[in-house]
Structure formats: structure tokens, C-alpha cells
Amino acid sequence: MNSLQQLMLDHSPHMMMLVDPSDLHIELVNRVVEQTLGYSSEQLRAMSITDIESSLQDVFYWEDVRGGSCQDIAAQQGEYRCADGSIVTVMKSVRAIQHEGAALLLVQARDTRHERQVEELLDRTLAQLRATLESTGSGILVLDWHGRITSMNRQFSEMWGIPGALLQANDDTAIIAHIAGQVEDGEACSQRLQQVAELDETDDVLRLKDGRYFECRSRPQYLGERVVGRVFGYTDVTARQRAEEALRESHDLLESKVQERTRDLQEANAGLETERARQAELIKKLGVAQSQLLQSEKMASIGVLAAGVAHEINNPIGFVNSNLGSLQRYAHSLLRLLDAYEGYESRLSQQDRDAIQQLKVEVDADYLREDLDSLLSESLDGLGRVKRIVQDMKDFSHVDGGDLQFADLEGGLNSTLNVVWNEIKYKAEVTKEYANIPQIECYPQQLNQVFMNLLVNAAHAIESAGHITLRTGHDDTWVWVEIEDTGKGIPPDNLSRIFEPFFTTKPVGQGTGLGLSLSYGIVQKHGGRIDLSSEVGKGTRFRVVLPKQVPKKEAGEQAAAQAAT
Secondary structure, three states: OOHHHHHHHHOOOOEEEEEEOOOOEEEEEOHHHHHHHOOOHHHHHOOEHHHOEOOHHHHHHHHHHHOOOOOOEEEEEEEEEOOOOOEEEEEEEEEEEEEOOEEEEEEEEEEOHHHHHHHHHHHHHHHHHHHHHHHOOOEEEEEEOOOOEEEEOHHHHHHHOOOHHHHHHOOHHHHHHHHHHOEOOHHHHHHHHHOOOOOOOEEEEEEEOOOOEEEEEEEEEEEOOEEEEEEEEEEEOHHHHHHHHHHHHHHHHHHHHHHHHHHHHHHHHHHHHHHHHHHHHHHHHHHHHHHHHHHHHHHHHHHHHHHHHHHHHHHHHHHHHHHHHHHHHHHHHHHHHHHHHHHOHHHOOHHHHHHHHHHHHHHOHHHHHHHHHHHHHHHHHHHHHHHHHHHHHHHHHOOOOOOOEEEOHHHHHHHHHHHOHHHHOOOEEEEEEOOOOOOEEEOHHHHHHHHHHHHHHHHHHOOOOEEEEEEEEEOOOEEEEEEEEOOOOOOHHHHOOOOOOOOOOOOOOOOOOOHHHHHHHHHHHOOOEEEEEEEOOOEEEEEEEEEOOOOHHHHHHHHHHHHHO
């Protein structure tokens, strides 16, 4: 045999030997024989096969071969003697072959010692598994990945009452149908048993038609990383389920009684809350009315005070204005007289002219002549401005009376602007966009108060420098006055509350929260409304919309209120 053929034999996983059937002499062995039995190749070729195979049946077999009876052996257990005297159990086969006209026997054998150990270990493991399955209180069902039943314990068959005939017939389909037929939702039970290849673990509670409850838990069965089946465990939880149902019924009954008692208490509390809310609302309305009354009285007092101050200022202003007018006329006459004297200055002696010229230089006669008239004109203009401020104070206070009358809103707006000008002049420029609106029937003093509140709020909304626009307009039925600023604006959350009494965004001590509320009430009494639009960081626009004539209902109510006071 050449080296390549020997190499091929040496790579076989089994022991291989060629035996001469005439004298049972070993002609050829591979390396596995040497490694397993512990003989060298030379020792083996010098030996007979019967020196290795020592069992009685092997001896008989080889004696038959020596006698000329050669029979092939497919698989037979035997024993091989090793070089150290130990015995190896093998599974061997013998086959007659022809080589170059000569008959030879090819003996193949594999060491079964490890296989026997594995089989014994497997038998012990299976015995333990069977004992475990039988001793557990749950019913166990094992299905392979085809859905066929591979195992079940006695507890499972007893739980489901599987007939012995079905168990003996090994009819898997009939057994599964028998199980599903006992469950109220048999279709769902059947589908669950068919899902053997799912990777997730499941947990279900099955209600049987006889009133029992089975808890079913299943998980996949793995061989390595491959799912080869599924294990189902069934536990009878009827007692637990019924205890839970009884507990739920008791809980529901108790909950019903508690809800009934709670409902009674809630109804009683609702009545008390309604009464308390009504009283709180009355107290709130009383507080608002009192605050608005105080504010109105305060404004009325301010109006009376302003009218008194205007009257007191008006008297001295009148005679000062008259005296300045006379002084201006006298000064003009004196200047004419001085011009006449200067015409005769050339007739005087040189000494007199020099003295007069020296006096002119000392008193700065030319500057006096030039500045005297401008001083008198500026003083008269200043007195005119004071008179206008005084008149605006009188118009704002409406000392002439608080009755319903036709009034010029643009004039009232101008008067109010002059009154609060000190609040505005250092912060904002004021632009007037008047549409020459007609006079309307109203209570001018109250509307001036509205304009004052809106102007002061606009000034307060501007932190350093900005712009305030006064705008008017009208149509066939309505007139409106807009006051728009470029201040910080009103946050959206506050827009719905801006007219609430006592609501203010100003710091403590800088606002009462009654200005806009009082203004809203005044405009409502006139049958009008206040529209508001604002954007944070850009500014706010208030539009006071009023009817050209106050409706009779509002006018009558106002007259009755004035008569009562």
C-alpha cells in the first residue's frame, strides 16, 4: 500500500484493520488502532486478530473464518484487549473484500466506552426528569415544533380527564381537540397550543365549561439556540379564582355603600358650597361696589379740588395778565418817547451828548429796546398757557355739572392729556390722529376719568422711551377713541382678567386694580364697550366704542341713581 492510501486510513475516525482470512494474521492497521489499543504498527502486524478480540463469540467467529466460512458483520459489540491488559468495548463490523485476486477481511471498530457513559448519564437524566414531572403539582404537556405531543405527565391527563383509549392510541389531534373542547373559549386554547414556535413566554387563565379555572404558562424549548418545541404547564387555580371573585364582590358591595354615603355627603356639601359661594359672591360684589364708590368719591373729590384750584389760580392770573398787557402798552409808549428824545439829541452840547452816550452804554439801551418786547410777549404767552391748563382742569372736573349732555370727546381727551401730561412727557411722544368726530350724548366727567386711566396705564407700560397715539373715528352709529402705546404689552394669560376688580400687574403700592374695572363699568353704563388688543414686547391698544346717543334704559338708570344720591 502506498503512503497516500495509508494517510487516508490514518485520517479515519474508526479503527481499521486488514486481516488475512487464511491464518487470521493482521496485514495492515491505521493509526487509530495504535492510539486506542496501545500497540505499535510493527507489533500489530506480527499479531493475529484473535490476540486482540478476546470474547467467546469473537473466537468462534474467527475459527469459522479459518475454516473457510466468511460472513460479513454489519454491527456487533465486541471486546478488544489493549497492550496494558485492559479491555475496550467496541462496536465492530467485518466485511470481505478482494485485493489483487486475494481475499481479505476489513475490520472496522469504534470505541464505545464514552458512548456508554453518555447513554447512562442520559438515562439517569431522563429518569430524574420523569420523576420530576410526575411529582410536580402542575400538569405538563410538551409539544415538538410540528405540534406533536412528545410528553405529558400523569397530572396533566388527570386534570383534563383524557380517556385511556386516546392515550393508548397516541392520537395527538384527538387529545388536543379533547382539551380545547373543555374550554369555554376553545378556539383561543387551540390557537395557543398551535403556537409552538413562538419565542415569547405566555401566561393565560382558561375558564373551563365545568366552572374550573386553569392557569396555563408556556415557554419555548431550545436545543442550543434553535426552538424545537414548547412546554405547557397547567395549574388548577379554581379555588384562588373563586376567592378573588368573592373578594371582588365584597369590595364592590363595600364600594357601592361607600359611594352611596359619599354621594349623600357630596350633596350636602354641594348645598353648603352653593350657599357659601352665593354669600362669597355677594361679599365680593359688595366689596367691589364699595371700592368703586370710594374710587368715584375720590375722583369726585379730586375734581372738586381741581375746580377749586383752577378757580383760585384763575383770579391772580387774570389781573397779572391784565397788568402785563398794560405794561406792554406802557413800554411801547416809553420807547416812542425815548425815540423822540433821541431826535433832539443832536441839539445838545457835546458834553451832554457824551454823558447821555455813557449812560446808554451803562444800561445797554440797545439791548433793552430789543429784549423788552420779547420778554413781555413771552410772559403773555406763558400766562396764556397757564390759562389753558386751568381751563383744562375746569373741563376735566366739569364743575358745570354731571348731567347727561352733548360733549366733544376730542376736547375732553385733550383736557385729560394736559392734566396727566407730567406722567407722560418724560417717557413718550404723543401723536394725535383725530377724525373730527361729532359730539355725543354722554357724561363727560366720567369719560374723562376713563381717558385718564388709559393714558396713565399707557405711560406706565413704557419703561424708558416710547410713543403714544391718540386716535378717533366714527360711523353712522358709533364713535370711538383709541389709545395705543408701544410699551411692554400684556401677557396672553392676563388678557381675560384685565378688567377684573383688584387685578393688577403693577408692583405692590403702585396700583389698586380698580382703574380698568371702573372704566369698564363707566363705558358699559354708556351702552358701549372697550376693545383690547396687545402683543408682548410691541404694545397695547385700547379702543373705547360709544354710541352717539346713550340708550334710554341706561340714561334712565343713571338719572335714578343720581336722584337717589
